[in-house]
Amino acid sequence: DFMEALEEVHPAFGVSEEELQQVIQNGIIHYDTVVDEILRSGELFVEQVRSSTRTPLVSILLHGPPGSGKTALGATIAQASQYPFIKLISPDNMVGYSEQQKVTAITKVFNDSYKSPLSVVVVDNIERLIDWTPMGARFSNAVLQALLVLLGKRPPKDRRLLIIATSSLRPILTDLGLSETFDSEMRVPPISSLRSLEYVLREVELFPSDQERRDATRMLEEAGFGSDRSGLNTKLQIGIKKLLSIIEMARQEPDNAAQRLTSALMGL
Amino acid sequence: DFMEALEEVHPAFGVSEEELQQVIQNGIIHYDTVVDEILRSGELFVEQVRSSTRTPLVSILLHGPPGSGKTALGATIAQASQYPFIKLISPDNMVGYSEQQKVTAITKVFNDSYKSPLSVVVVDNIERLIDWTPMGARFSNAVLQALLVLLGKRPPKDRRLLIIATSSLRPILTDLGLSETFDSEMRVPPISSLRSLEYVLREVELFPSDQERRDATRMLEEAGFGSDRSGLNTKLQIGIKKLLSIIEMARQEPDNAAQRLTSALMGL
Amino acid sequence: DFMEALEEVHPAFGVSEEELQQVIQNGIIHYDTVVDEILRSGELFVEQVRSSTRTPLVSILLHGPPGSGKTALGATIAQASQYPFIKLISPDNMVGYSEQQKVTAITKVFNDSYKSPLSVVVVDNIERLIDWTPMGARFSNAVLQALLVLLGKRPPKDRRLLIIATSSLRPILTDLGLSETFDSEMRVPPISSLRSLEYVLREVELFPSDQERRDATRMLEEAGFGSDRSGLNTKLQIGIKKLLSIIEMARQEPDNAAQRLTSALMGL
Amino acid sequence: DFMEALEEVHPAFGVSEEELQQVIQNGIIHYDTVVDEILRSGELFVEQVRSSTRTPLVSILLHGPPGSGKTALGATIAQASQYPFIKLISPDNMVGYSEQQKVTAITKVFNDSYKSPLSVVVVDNIERLIDWTPMGARFSNAVLQALLVLLGKRPPKDRRLLIIATSSLRPILTDLGLSETFDSEMRVPPISSLRSLEYVLREVELFPSDQERRDATRMLEEAGFGSDRSGLNTKLQIGIKKLLSIIEMARQEPDNAAQRLTSALMGL
Amino acid sequence: DFMEALEEVHPAFGVSEEELQQVIQNGIIHYDTVVDEILRSGELFVEQVRSSTRTPLVSILLHGPPGSGKTALGATIAQASQYPFIKLISPDNMVGYSEQQKVTAITKVFNDSYKSPLSVVVVDNIERLIDWTPMGARFSNAVLQALLVLLGKRPPKDRRLLIIATSSLRPILTDLGLSETFDSEMRVPPISSLRSLEYVLREVELFPSDQERRDATRMLEEAGFGSDRSGLNTKLQIGIKKLLSIIEMARQEPDNAAQRLTSALMGL
Amino acid sequence: DFMEALEEVHPAFGVSEEELQQVIQNGIIHYDTVVDEILRSGELFVEQVRSSTRTPLVSILLHGPPGSGKTALGATIAQASQYPFIKLISPDNMVGYSEQQKVTAITKVFNDSYKSPLSVVVVDNIERLIDWTPMGARFSNAVLQALLVLLGKRPPKDRRLLIIATSSLRPILTDLGLSETFDSEMRVPPISSLRSLEYVLREVELFPSDQERRDATRMLEEAGFGSDRSGLNTKLQIGIKKLLSIIEMARQEPDNAAQRLTSALMGL
Numbered sequence A, B, C, D, E, F: 001d002f003m004e005a006l007e008e009v010h011p012a013f014g015v016s017e018e019e020l021q022q023v024i025q026n027g028i029i030h031y032d033t034v035v036d037e038i039l040r041s042g043e044l045f046v047e048q049v050r051s052s053t054r055t056p057l058v059s060i061l062l063h064g065p066p067g068s069g070k071t072a073l074g075a076t077i078a079q080a081s082q083y084p085f086i087k088l089i090s091p092d093n094m095v096g097y098s099e100q101q102k103v104t105a106i107t108k109v110f111n112d113s114y115k116s117p118l119s120v121v122v123v124d125n126i127e128r129l130i131d132w133t134p135m136g137a138r139f140s141n142a143v144l145q146a147l148l149v150l151l152g153k154r155p156p157k158d159r160r161l162l163i164i165a166t167s168s169l170r171p172i173l174t175d176l177g178l179s180e181t182f183d184s185e186m187r188v189p190p191i192s193s194l195r196s197l198e199y200v201l202r203e204v205e206l207f208p209s210d211q212e213r214r215d216a217t218r219m220l221e222e223a224g225f226g227s228d229r230s231g232l233n234t235k236l237q238i239g240i241k242k243l244l245s246i247i248e249m250a251r252q253e254p255d256n257a258a259q260r261l262t263s264a265l266m267g268l
């Protein structure tokens, strides 16, 4: 009846505003040019799907170490598309789902997307969606097989779909045969230069004054977090998410913030 | 009752027009003689099934690397047969099916085919149908066993059946004992000559003028995609499907198309 | 009630005429003395079961490479017995059965046989009945265990049973502990002499004249399919089933039949 | 109600006459002193259970190669006990049972036995009861665990129980931890002397005259089935069951019996 | 209702007299000082639980080779405690239970014990409770996990619990992580001195006179069952349970008892 | 209805007083500065969650050898937070739960916590929650995957959550991919200095006089439990929980307490 139809229509042509907001709560800090490059590439793919008739389906993969910002960047690209249908498929909403329930939930989002002329689906954290664990190499083959098909299945006539997937375990995806289903891949690197780190410190105003921030930076340099002469090698390898967490811990002891920051980074 | 009987009859003697169209949306580009050879061989098998009484069952395998065009070619041969019963068994329509549901769906198509005097069944992407994953060598033995029997089971008296299967993983099929059930095999190769590639570029009109296309070809030759003196070895190894996708990406930046094409090919 | 009893009785004392016909549609070509020897041995076992009181159960195994004619020979022996109960247990009729359903179906045939004074049961293609796959050495242990017992279980008093099983994977049967349940084994070899092959060509009348057949034979000899001086070694190793299939393909191009036959045999 | 109670009582205090008869249809041929020794030992265990209060439970294992006569000997000992409760637990009656159904059936027999003052239970063919297969070392752990407990569980006060188990795979029983649950073990050897074989031939009257039997024996001796000078080594190793089967095959060709017998023995 | 409540209360505050009697039917023979030491240690733990407020839970393990008397000793300690709640958890009462049923039954006993101010629970034969089999190292992880928690879970306020577990497979318990949950362990050794053996023989009156017993002992000594000069090494290693069984077999042939005893011990 | 709502609300905004009390029944003995450091760090995390808006979720891990006091310390930190929602997730309350029931129970606690502005959840004994066993590396992947998500899932807007997890098997957590979900880790060491041990002895008043305690300490020193000259190496490695248990055993024999203590420590 009508009410059911309405319900059916609602998720099919909708934007899951709230969920997207949730994952980009802390905003995007432009600590490096790579951040802008990724966002710009995303924009190009959004345009390709909108315009090319030969490729009604484009699927891309954002990969990089844990906490490097994949989900936030993927959600940002999706939201900027302004397509009528934008959906996030996230393990956060599937805790305790059985294999079959996961497959059903994932398939539903894709089927809904096929009803909109233009859609973008963010498939977040593939390793969690497939219940991957390195010990014994266990995973849900049911979810994997569903993804293998859905990531490559052409939408029906006159429908177009952009798929943005994220993962911290690209080598595993390759072993699982998932890599070759993507049209393109983009790496989201960890922060590895002192300059990027300083940029973040300034943005989040950990230190009350510029002087104190510069002092902290010098302390970090002395601790070996600067690059060597070649300007390349550096001990620093930290995802933006973990960095923001460490900064907040340091903030608990204002008098001692620089020291706590340094020792936390050394403890990684 | 009558309505049910009708429904029963309908799929049994029908051609799944729409599904076949879907997989050959982009048409067949005749970039190499091998394309025509495959189509001609297919025609011969179609004739054999129609005429020979001793072989009421013929099953063939189209194999080749991902995206080389197996499904499109298989569907084209099937459609050209003009048999009264033509059906596509595709993983795309079975997302989230349980093992048992897959077996049932597959078996139904075969049972339906046995009701038509002349039938062709395309069994697309065997590795997906059996839920194959290289990690741990997992797969659905239930679906595999059903295929092992169905691919070799003679249709009932006065019924004839052509089976066209596709796969990107021929070595696995051999390991699974599937290879020897086929009467014949045909390899669908990737595009590996610059000439074929240029042929495709011309067909899809990536470049506005012949001159620009020739310039692009020279750029590719310089990047090492031409064959060596022996005319054999070449870096180029790309399925037609992926090539068409790369071309559409390049089309997004018209001023830079040749360069993007080259670097995309190099990134494979 | 009576109707049910009738139905119960019918399969118990019946001959599955149609199924047996189906598997020997193409008849038996006597291309070699081994064919007659197998049929004669079968006859002797039929007599033993009929006459000896000490061996109310005799079970034999027909094994040989794929397509060598095991099923056709087994069915021929069974049919020639003229016992009141003759049944074929075949994977062809069990597509999509669960383990339990297979066990039930197999057990039913044996239980039915125990009601007839004289019975023959053909257990066709054991590897398929047990869902065997070489990858991971998977199989249905439930079906295997049922067979292990049923192949060795004495029928009740005053009942006699001949079991004829077929398999292409005798070594596997040994590994599974199945071999030692058989009272006797017979090997069905592939065709390996040019003389046998010529015999078959004559029977199926691939060539319009004797001269053309002889020419073809010479072509095959030149291609290396004749035996060497010792009269033993030969490249030729082909099951009668595959040979008949190749012949029909060759028949599609009458002008070119000899050549196609030769190249098909070389491609094996 | 009463009828149910009756049924309950019947198996509890009953002797499964028919089943025991079935497995010793061909009688016991006393081809060697070992046959009598086994039967006499069995008698002693029967007496121990009847008389000793300290050992209300005695469990013994009859083991030996396939067809050596374990089941027939076990059943003979059981039947000779003349205990009020004698039961055979045999895989022949459990074809297609699930693990749980097997456990239930086995447990029921033991529970029934606990109601009789004196009971003997024959647990036939342990490897088949536990669904053992060497490939992948699969077996039903549920049935195994039930046996591990039941073979060692003391019957209730004033109840006594003799357990006679049979198996062809004693090493496996040891690996499974089953061996140490038995109070005693007896080996049932295959026939390995020409004298025993001749004894059997005489008993079953394969040859119409003594002369012909002696001729056959000489033929077997020449074929190498006699013992060497030390009187020990011999090629002959055959279970009485298989021997009886081979004899019946030979009986089919009366004029050729000796030869067929010899070649069948050589073919093992 | 009231009846249910009654039933609930009954097992909660009760002593399973009968079951305990059943496992110590043959009494305790004090063949060595170690027997008394074990019983005295048990007494001390009984007192600790009764008196110390800091350790409301004490769990101990009795381990030793099969048949060394673990169950009888554990039950004896439990019975001597005179606690209001004494329960035996034994595989003998759980034949054919599913994993889940075992967990439920075990948990119920513990939950019942928590209602009594003072309780002792005997957890007999852990390897059988967890369905352990060495082949493939299979076991019920569900039961194991339940035990891992229950053996270490503090009873509620004002409740005290002594747990006595038994096992023949201490190394396996360690591998499973179970060992470290026990507060203390005691080893129940096999009989390994001729003196202990003679003590048992006297107690059970195998021989009608002292002279005959001494003769038998000398025969055993000559067979090598005495200790060597160092008084340490000895071939003798036998659990009291098996020894009692062997003695009863020997008793069947009174004239030959010493010899049968000796050969039985040598056959181990 | 209202009653249901009440029930729903109750656990959502409540402190599980009783359960927390249960695990810290024996109080905290400040035998070493590390004890205070851990408690102080805990306090800081409690403050961070209360105050920082950028980190609404903080998760920490307390790890150390069995019985080192992890649960008691975690519960103490939680209780001291005085947050409106404090909950303990403990295997003790999930004996016999199926995988799915565990996931449901765990998820419920987290979902309840999301309704409170400030919450702390103690996830006790992760290895037991996931049914970990070293043999065969078995564990519940369903529970693991739920934890992997829940430990990193941001609470909804305006909700804050502190997670305190405990484990004795940190290396396993790393292998399972769980380690990197924690914002911080703290090690709870075993007691390894004689000084700490003496501190505990004094607190629990094992000895009636100071002199006797000092004598006992000297005895322990002579047994090798003191540190070597470097003041570092020591044989002593014992969790506070086991130490308290050993002390209570020693208390059973007041005259012999020092000796029993020493030998118990040596027997570890």
Ligand SMILES: Nc1ncnc2c1ncn2[C@@H]1O[C@H](COP(=O)(O)OP(=O)(O)OP(=O)(O)O)[C@@H](O)[C@H]1O
Pocket: A023, A024, A025, A026, A027, A028, A029, A030, A031, A035, A065, A066, A067, A068, A069, A070, A071, A072, A073, A125, A166, A168, A240, A241, A244
């Ligand atoms: N340049 C940036 N790129 C991405 N995230 C950023 C950036 N600057 C700030 N952030 C913030 O950092 C956090 C990145 O976390 P996010 O969950 O996206 O990382 P992730 O790589 O998906 O982590 P995980 O591997 O755990 O899935 C977000 O809170 C985001 O708002």
Ligand SMILES: Nc1ncnc2c1ncn2[C@@H]1O[C@H](COP(=O)(O)OP(=O)(O)OP(=O)(O)O)[C@@H](O)[C@H]1O
Pocket: B023, B024, B025, B026, B027, B028, B029, B030, B031, B035, B065, B066, B067, B068, B069, B070, B071, B072, B073, B125, B166, B168, B239, B240, B241, B244
């Ligand atoms: N000569 C050709 N042969 C096959 N496909 C062609 C050819 N020319 C153009 N195409 C187009 O290329 C695409 C080939 O994709 P197709 O799905 O058939 O490849 P595939 O090998 O089945 O891929 P996969 O390995 O993913 O199953 C189709 O869109 C088809 O229309």
Ligand SMILES: Nc1ncnc2c1ncn2[C@@H]1O[C@H](COP(=O)(O)OP(=O)(O)OP(=O)(O)O)[C@@H](O)[C@H]1O
Pocket: C023, C024, C025, C026, C027, C028, C029, C030, C031, C035, C065, C066, C067, C068, C069, C070, C071, C072, C073, C125, C166, C168, C240, C241, C244
């Ligand atoms: N001498 C022969 N022996 C057996 N089959 C023959 C012979 N001559 C002709 N045929 C025909 O050859 C075919 C043999 O096929 P059949 O299915 O019996 O082989 P198979 O060994 O059972 O094959 P598979 O290994 O696939 O089970 C049948 O169609 C049969 O009619």
Ligand SMILES: Nc1ncnc2c1ncn2[C@@H]1O[C@H](COP(=O)(O)OP(=O)(O)OP(=O)(O)O)[C@@H](O)[C@H]1O
Pocket: D023, D024, D025, D026, D027, D028, D029, D030, D031, D035, D065, D066, D067, D068, D069, D070, D071, D072, D073, D125, D166, D168, D240, D241, D244
């Ligand atoms: N001395 C004998 N001992 C045992 N069986 C004998 C003897 N003489 C004749 N027989 C006959 O030989 C056959 C032995 O078969 P039986 O099934 O008992 O062997 P088995 O060792 O149990 O075989 P399997 O290993 O297949 O279980 C029976 O038919 C029995 O009547």
Ligand SMILES: Nc1ncnc2c1ncn2[C@@H]1O[C@H](COP(=O)(O)OP(=O)(O)OP(=O)(O)O)[C@@H](O)[C@H]1O
Pocket: E023, E024, E025, E026, E027, E028, E029, E030, E031, E035, E065, E066, E067, E068, E069, E070, E071, E072, E073, E125, E166, E168, E240, E241, E244
């Ligand atoms: N000193 C003793 N200690 C233990 N049991 C004794 C002793 N003396 C006599 N017995 C008797 O010996 C038998 C010991 O058997 P019990 O079942 O207790 O051994 P167990 O070690 O538990 O065996 P299993 O390894 O099979 O579980 C009992 O019948 C008991 O009555």
Ligand SMILES: Nc1ncnc2c1ncn2[C@@H]1O[C@H](COP(=O)(O)OP(=O)(O)OP(=O)(O)O)[C@@H](O)[C@H]1O
Pocket: F023, F024, F025, F026, F027, F028, F029, F030, F031, F035, F065, F066, F067, F068, F069, F070, F071, F072, F073, F125, F166, F168, F240, F241, F244
């Ligand atoms: N300083 C201390 N730290 C922790 N616990 C202490 C301390 N002093 C005394 N205790 C007591 O020691 C016991 C510690 O046991 P607890 O269960 O917390 O250890 P655990 O490390 O969690 O053990 P498990 O590894 O078995 O989980 C508790 O009874 C606690 O009251």
Ligand SMILES: [Mg+2]
Pocket: A070, A071, A072, A124, A125, A166
């Ligand atoms: Mg992410």
Ligand SMILES: [Mg+2]
Pocket: B070, B071, B072, B124, B125, B166
């Ligand atoms: Mg395809």
Ligand SMILES: [Mg+2]
Pocket: C070, C071, C072, C124, C125, C166
């Ligand atoms: Mg066959």
Ligand SMILES: [Mg+2]
Pocket: D070, D071, D072, D124, D125, D166
């Ligand atoms: Mg037997």
Ligand SMILES: [Mg+2]
Pocket: E070, E071, E072, E124, E125, E166
């Ligand atoms: Mg015991």
Ligand SMILES: [Mg+2]
Pocket: F070, F071, F072, F124, F125, F166
């Ligand atoms: Mg703990």
